[in-house]
Amino acid sequence: MESRPRRALPHTEEVAAGLGLDSAQWPVLGADMPRRRAAGPGGRIATVTDNVLPIQRRDGRSTGR
Numbered sequence: 001m002e003s004r005p006r007r008a009l010p011h012t013e014e015v016a017a018g019l020g021l022d023s024a025q026w027p028v029l030g031a032d033m034p035r036r037r038a039a040g041p042g043g044r045i046a047t048v049t050d051n052v053l054p055i056q057r058r059d060g061r062s063t064g065r
Contacts, residue, residue: 009033015051029054 010018012031019026032052040046 009049010051012051012053016053016055019055021055025058026055027058029056 012033016028016031030053033049034052035047035049037045038048
C-alpha cells in the first residue's frame, strides 16, 4: 500500500491570521493543536491534527458603566 506524502500543517497563528478578523473585535481566547486517531477510507487508521481556536466577538456597544 502506497503512503501519501505528508503536508506541512498550518499552525494556529497562521489559521487565525488567515481568517482576516479584526483582533480588537474578534480576540482569539486560546489556541491548541490536539491530535486524535481516526479511521479513514477502507478502515485505515491515521493520526489527525486539528486546529482549535476559541474566538469571541466583542460587542463594541457601550454598557454605560
